[in-house]
Amino acid sequence: MVKTKELLPTHIVSQGEGNIVSDMGGEKVMLSIENGKYYNLGEIGGVVWDLAKKPIKIEKLVTHLVSHYEVEQNECEVQVMKFIKQLNAEGLLIVES
Template sequence: MEKYSRNEQIIDGELDNNQVMMHLEKGKYFGLNPVGKRIWELIEQPKSFQEIMDILLSEFNVTKEQCLQEVQAFLDKAVNYDIVIKSEIPI
């Protein structure tokens, strides 16, 4: 099963009510929208895609399709930018 977790090279904090992050190794800064911020909070401990979806669907007033698209888009970009680590965890 694939799990998503934070890259330990990322430091984060709030600035003017926005979640901001910096990749220590690459020196790049990133900002998060509310959904991205919540996903970031959730993956403090590794979570599967489905676990993330289930939690967000219970917290946000969105359709399953909209949630799926937003979560997939965020995770794809975050993995690509090395903010989030996707790893295979045995069941």
């Protein structure tokens, strides 16, 4: 597992274990059993979460989002990287090189 300040589009992400996830009004919400915290991933964060069910390269996540939402490639990549860093810091997403 990588816990690094620098993520690359070629890094692979996957869901961490031990979380209870549910859909609530079109948004994903999660309870981490390990740390006892509640998270609201939102709609787009929920899409990222679902795509990370199986290991996936960050660049493929970005490509998927750009093709389904009105967002610029560069802005999408910046936001996805920020989101992944946050979830990785909380132990919710696993990042591998």
